[in-house]
Amino acid sequence: MADYLLMMVTAIFANNILLIRFLGLCPFVGVSTSLESALGMSAAALFVNVLASTISWNVYNFLLVPLELEYLRTVAFILVIASLVQLVEIILQKVAPALYRALGIYLPLITTNCMIFGVAVLNIQEKHSFMETIVYAFATAIGFSLALIILAAIRERFALGKVPAMMSGFPAALITAGLMALCFTGFMGLGQ
Amino acid sequence: MIPILTAIGAMAFLGLLLSIVLGLAAKVFYVYVDPRIEQICDALPGANCGGCGYAGCSDFAEAIVCLGASPDGCVAAGASTTEAVCSIMGLSAGLGERYVARIFCQGDEQKAVQRFDYNGALDCAAAIVSTGGDKACEFGCVGLGTCVRACPFDAMEMGGNRLPLVDQNLCTGCGNCVQACPREIPLLIPISQKTANLCSSHEAGKTVKQVCSIGCIGCSVCKKKCPEGAVDMEDKLAVVNPAHCTGQGVCLEKCPTGSMVSLQSPALEKPEASSAQETA
Structure with a gap:
């Protein structure tokens, strides 16, 4: 239990997927303009990340490893993630139309998010067990949500402030993201 | 040779499996979209x-x-x-009248009294919450362009005199500016309306005169003189009823401050404002 807790703290803070590992940066600047869309993106990412990692882990260990096809994991994982997102979309549209509408464009966008693929690969590289894979995927997605929501909140604040014209929009967001990454390096050495 | 065949076989199997799952899901969870x-x-x-x-x-x-x-x-x-x-x-079209936004305030920098130099957030709602806005009139346009930024059709721009301008040709009457404005400065009126009292102040005449030289002082001379009875007084503010106004212009001549304005010249706001900028 303590191991899992440690793994979660490490994945959320010390090895934050966005701010330390720099994976999944497109939504970090793209979807952080308002708190509402950041929350939608976080929920969708959390959902898909856990599901994709779990299935990728099974595909790797029960299909690719026995056939000695480990080198095909990139292709296989992309295939799995893309179909999975499609599947989730089809099911959500039928079962929970309200949720489907709330997630909107963010759900299909996740197909091309490098965080989802990155976590699936990291699970293999770190030789995680099945339970560890689930916990790790959950924790990285929480870390992703944390960074995304903090940035969105900051950007909402200075949307009203006086930002020089050359700095408004993306430049200011990138500098803020850089300062946040600097803050998060303060967690280095925490955990594993 | 064998490893390549295994690789092809494995990927084909994975692809086939996933496509079968997707195909089944599309059938089972089919949603009819008209x-x-x-x-x-x-x-x-x-x-x-x-x-x-x-x-x-x-x-x-x-x-x-x-x-x-x-x-x-x-x-x-x-x-x-x-x-x-x-x-x-499969319906027949019945078309309604086109509505456009008009700015119901003429208190620009020369005409409206300013209480102080405002230097805060460039947003009308923020200015009202923090300081009440720099213009002394409590009903007038704050002039920080919140409505202009809300316009999705680029039909609005800020004039040099800190009043928004509406391009009547581009305005679609969507009403986004009406909702964005913390006061009630942009209002939707029929495009055919001939006369309007471009002032929003419900203050008594004395107060209006102190804060603005072009505000409606509520003297109701327009109401008395209008041959069509198209002007109503609503809490010390003259309001033109577009259904009755025929645009004879009696009220324009009688209005002591000039807040009553004829809208009949097409695309009135932009050219007039640009010439005002040149003279200023």
């Missing part, structure tokens, strides 16, 4: 302005098909779009 929704979506402007009262163009298209919303609800579209939507739905 093809007319997409057709209407294509016909609509796609600006997602929300002027129809729905979340966006696709939402409005769904409402037309499923909930029976009126096809002429799209304020941004011209008559041709409404006709296209009607033909998709």
Whole structure:
């Protein structure tokens, strides 16, 4: 239990997927303009990340490893993630139309998010067990949500402030993201 | 040779498995979508302005098909779009009058009294919450352009005298500026309205005179002199009823401050304001 807790703290803070590992940066600047869309993106990412990692882990260990096809994991994982997102979309549209509408464009966008693929690969590289894979995927997605929501909140604040014209929009967001990454390096050495 | 065949076989198996799952899911979780929704979506402007009262163009298209919303609800579209939507739905088009936004304040930097130099956030709502705005009039335009930024059609711009200008040709009457304004400065009126009292102040005449040289002082001379009875007094503010106004211009001559304005010259606001900028 303590191991899992440690793994979660490490994945959320010390090895934050966005701010330390720099994976999944497109939504970090793209979807952080308002708190509402950041929350939608976080929920969708959390959902898909856990599901994709779990299935990728099974595909790797029960299909690719026995056939000695480990080198095909990139292709296989992309295939799995893309179909999975499609599947989730089809099911959500039928079962929970309200949720489907709330997630909107963010759900299909996740197909091309490098965080989802990155976590699936990291699970293999770190030789995680099945339970560890689930916990790790959950924790990285929480870390992703944390960074995304903090940035969105900051950007909402200075949307009203006086930002020089050359700095408004993306430049200011990138500098803020850089300062946040600097803050998060303060967690280095925490955990594993 | 064998490893390549295994690789091909494994990927083909994975692909086949996933496509079967997806195919089954598409059958089991099939949702019927009316093809007319997409057709209407294509016909609509796609600006997602929300002027129809729905979340966006696709939402409005769904409402037309499923909930029976009126096809002429799209304020941004011209008559041709409404006709296209009607033909998709098999209805005959009945067109309503076009509404446009007008700025109901003429208190620019020269005419309205300023209490102090405002140096805060460039947003009208923020200015009102923090300081009440720098102009002394409690009803007038704050002049920080919140409505201009809310316009999805680029029909508005800030004039040099800190009053927003509306391009009557580009304005679609979506009403986003009306909602964005923390006061009630932009209002939607019929494009055919001939005269309007471009002032929003409900203050007594004495107070209005202290804060603005072009405000409506509520003297109600326009109401008394109007031969058509088209002017009503609403809490010390003259309001023109577009249904009765014939644009004879009696009120324009009688108005002591000039807050009553003729709207009959086409695209009145922009050229007038630009010439005002040149003289200023």
